[in-house]
Amino acid sequence: MRLAVCNSSSINGGLLSEPDDKTRRRLSSWYQHGKFFFGWLRNPREVGALLPSGAAVGKLLVTGVRPGARVIELGGGTGTVTQAILDAGVDRDDLIVLEKDASFVKFLRRRFPGVKIIQADALELDVYADELSGPPDFVISGLPLLLFTNEEKKRLVDNIFSVLAPRGRFHQFSYVARCTVPREQLRAVGARASLIGVAPFNVPPCFVFRLRKSAAGTHKELSVLRSSLRKLGLGRRAG
Numbered sequence: 001m002r003l004a005v006c007n008s009s010s011i012n013g014g015l016l017s018e019p020d021d022k023t024r025r026r027l028s029s030w031y032q033h034g035k036f037f038f039g040w041l042r043n044p045r046e047v048g049a050l051l052p053s054g055a056a057v058g059k060l061l062v063t064g065v066r067p068g069a070r071v072i073e074l075g076g077g078t079g080t081v082t083q084a085i086l087d088a089g090v091d092r093d094d095l096i097v098l099e100k101d102a103s104f105v106k107f108l109r110r111r112f113p114g115v116k117i118i119q120a121d122a123l124e125l126d127v128y129a130d131e132l133s134g135p136p137d138f139v140i141s142g143l144p145l146l147l148f149t150n151e152e153k154k155r156l157v158d159n160i161f162s163v164l165a166p167r168g169r170f171h172q173f174s175y176v177a178r179c180t181v182p183r184e185q186l187r188a189v190g191a192r193a194s195l196i197g198v199a200p201f202n203v204p205p206c207f208v209f210r211l212r213k214s215a216a217g218t219h220k221e222l223s224v225l226r227s228s229l230r231k232l233g234l235g236r237r238a239g
């Protein structure tokens with residue numbers, strides 16, 4: 001038996017009919033908000049927010065993501081950002097989502113059939129990166145980094161930059177107007193952060209940062225590679 005839902009547009013000759021698309025979308029959005037809120041009640045430290053991100057945050061987080069890109073999403077929640085990644089044209093085979101909470105994982109698997117939703121700690125993303133057909137072009141994170149210890153952040157950043165493609169990017173949101181990864185941790189992997197944009201009407205307002213290897217970081221790696229090649233007698237020698 002189907003439960004029909006009534007709104008002004010679905011009353012038809014006094015009979016309850018199937019909900020229309022708008023009603024369906026509204027119900028599903030309320031359901032996601034409820035699911036997220038109960039997730040926060042279960043585990044406030046890990047979920048880190050009372051409500052899922054709004055669409056504006058999802059849009060900022062997928063800046064530069066194009067069809068053909070390989071993406072790892074961290075902390076999928078109820079899927080606002082997952083949806084934005086798919087809307088940017090990423091193939092379901094080119095996306096993996098790591099989420100720690102079993103109930104969110106179950107929800108995401110039902111919402112996004114065909115996407116690899118893995119119940120795992122994002123700090124171990126290097127173990128799962130092989131599930132993609134090549135190195136990820138983007139790591140897109142909804143993790144509440146403000147609540148992570150410095151050691152956890154260091155492990156995360158080291159792991160992300162060890163798996164990212166050479167020109168890959170790590171996008172992270174923040175509820176404060178600064179990048180939540182300490183500068184010395186970025187410097188250690190030759191990366192730097194820049195602000196992509198702000199979603200002022202998100203609850204709470206949200207800042208989205210892009211973290212990528214700086215030209216200097218890439219240059220340093222290239223010179224290490226060149227000197228290793230020279231030692232092996234494979235590179236060009238000066239003079």
Ligand SMILES: C[S@@+](CC[C@H](N)C(=O)[O-])C[C@H]1O[C@@H](n2cnc3c(N)ncnc32)[C@H](O)[C@@H]1O
Pocket residue numbers: 046047048049051052053054074075076077078079080081098099100101104120121122123141142143144
């Ligand atoms: C602030 S919510 C963001 C959810 C969703 N991306 C959004 O923007 O609405 C943080 C999410 O990260 C998940 N999470 C927190 N720590 C995690 C970890 N170490 N590994 C994987 N997921 C984690 C939480 O369960 C939660 O779903």
